[in-house]
Amino acid sequence: MSNTIQKINEIIAKSSSFLITTHESPDGDAVGSSLALASYLRSIGKDVTIHFCDPVPELYTFLPLADTVLQTIPDKTYDICFVLDVGEFRRAGKAVASCQSITAFINIDHHLSCDEFGIINLIDSTASATGALIHRIIKSANHPISFDIAQCIYTAVITDTGSFRYSNSNPEAFAIAGEMIACGVNAWDIAEKLYESQPRQRLELLAQVLPTLTFTPKGDVASVTVTLDMYEKTGTGPELTDGFINYPRSIRGVEVALLFRELKPGSWKIGFRSKGKVDVASLSAAFGGGGHHNAAGCNMDGTFDEVRARLFSHLEKVL
Template identity: 50%
Template sequence: MTMNDPLQATVDALASGQRFLIAAHEGPDGDAMSSTLALTNALREMGKDVVAYNVDGVPDKFCFLPGADTVVSEIAASEHFDVIVILDAGELRRARLDARNLCTTLINIDHHPFSEDFGDIYLVDDKCSATAAMLYRVLMACDYTISTEVALCIYTGILSDTGSFRYSSADPEAFAVAGEMVALGVDPWMVAGGLYESQEVERLQLLGMSLNTLRVSDCRQYAAMTVTQQMLDELGIGPDMADSFVNYPRSIHGVEVALFFRELDQNSYKLGMRSKGTVDVGALARELGGGGHHNAAGAVLHGTLDEVHTQVFERLGAFSAAQ
């Protein structure tokens, strides 16, 4: 249900509610996890009772975020909350939570194009750099004084979703909010160290295996890498270790679209796509049953690895020609 003034409706719901559940999409990235903890910490500082939830828990590289140790991955069906806020999800199903039956008020805060209009309040701006930046707007409208802990979460969310300010989403608001968070005490080097300078050796071993799968299209405009379940099993690690591998084929000179395939099970692959701007991979992902932004999107595909590779390369060629 779309509200005439969703920002004010969100502020009112946060003010009047006492018991909250804050959730984001499964397989949380930096924006999803940071946004979850930014809002969780802020509401707790306001004296609210808050549960932070993610079905997949907190990836190791985000454990430095304040409140990460309080995130739960299970919610009893008997629980009830005044307000549930779903962040950065695009679709309610991606939160893996029976949210409608667990709360009085359901809020969707997101920045994905075509984000599902679920629940009671729909606060979506697909021009915003990150959900964390949207939460900054919400907290400012609440007259909340941002603490260092919340500033750290907001900064990390914006840094993550703008590719360290390398992506086209890095707009003036993103730089302004990030700068304000630094002024409030956030240490950029500490965040960068947590995100990029503390890799496990197994992740680099996995990267080596995945780079050996590199495949470039005949036109040299598309490139793909793959991680199989066998690779993960051999190293004894989880799929979160492959986070951001898609950026490697994206860095190849002449490549316009990077693809990353991760095996989910036999004949099922999760596809991540990154574009340098000339191809709208969000539109392509929606055709494939997924979703996302112009430059970053994904979907789940079924078939053998060769079949899904061929399908996506062919669709990319046809899709690009039609744009």
């Protein structure tokens, strides 16, 4: 692992133009790790472009450089494209996959199952977050952690560990959090922005979603559903659904929670969450998806009743 990080730092040193991207519907780790890496590269004089196929969710717009993220890729040559936290290369979006001006890719990830598409693949499924891997890269280069970088890394780690409630809350995660606070991060300030400043429309959307709560006959699987009609009624979008899946997961007796999110008529994105006993990465893999032991996802086509019936039937058989 240390040799891989050393190679990444050697490539950074001899390259000048970088593109940074992450997965569709970016979460706190995706945004935080991307912005931390961008802040680091800019601080050492590199030309950096940040591109997400989807906008930065409002929840994370307080982070430094969030306002510089683009949804299009400028027409220029990039020595290296860092692809962070995607699991599968396709999740970086069509613009990245079809970009002819990228010389090479470096893949940084902590998903249990991950495509190895880069000239270097820094993959460590024991890392609490991709932000933790960015922290290792910066520390290996003996570069000081600025306040801006610290905010981004702290956000990446705290969100992907569920505020240190999930099983990936390992000693490294706590050590990084402590170090970022020593760098000036105010733990309450970040928590207030992440958890105490949600827009009114998010709760209005949640009020539409919670009545869809459904259980399998044994009660060990529960789901909630977000439809396009709900977005229209509340004037919201998918960026406000982050965390909704935690409501069914929090129910006593539920081991696997699902969030059905309608992408377009006949197309669904399904999020999987586990309390630890069940490996949802393997469950989602049966439907072409992937992820971590406790968090995974996949896409499926069909009517809602068809998709839910297929998933519930499969889960009842394997659990």
